[in-house]
Amino acid sequence: MRISLIVAVADNGVIGRAQQLPWHLPDDLRRFKGLTMGKALLMGRRTFESIGRALPGRCNLVLSRGALTRGAGPLPPGTTLEGVASIADALQRCAGSEELCVIGGAEVFRDMLPRATDLHLTRVHAAPEGEVWLPAIDARDWRELGRLEHPADERHAWPMTFIDLVRR
DSSP: EEEEEEEEEETTEEEBBTTTSOOOOOHHHHHHHHHTSSSEEEEHOOOHHHSSSOOTTEEEEEESSSSSOOOOOOOOOOEEEEEESSSSHHHHHHTTOOEEEEEEEEHHHHGGGGSSSSEEEEEEEOOOOOOOOOOOOOOGEEEEEEEEEEEEBBSSOOOOOEEEEEEE
């Protein structure tokens, strides 16, 4: 099974501020949706709470020691939400799947980085304040497959670079 880390990170390493993304970048969100739709997602409890709901059309696995509060109403078709107590539980739950997409937060990225086979980075060319940082990634472990520059525009306050990497 492929294990893909999918993360937007600022030039200063920040990935979060006050339980939210420190930016709103619609084309990054579109890329995220394209990379994750129909797949299993693994996220920490705080990431799940910051999103506020299960992401539709995906199997949402939330790493948590306690029970999940998922909100009112039924889940959309093709959507599942399940709490997992450990990474081992998440991997067992996804056994036989083609890919597991790891979407945060920092602790989950740190724990899954040694197992990751793919890395989908959005480098946000800004230096926002924040209290959550992406763990260090050793560039020598990765081979670049593709890169796309995206300038700032009326919908995107900062330029960004989409980078796809595979483990060497």
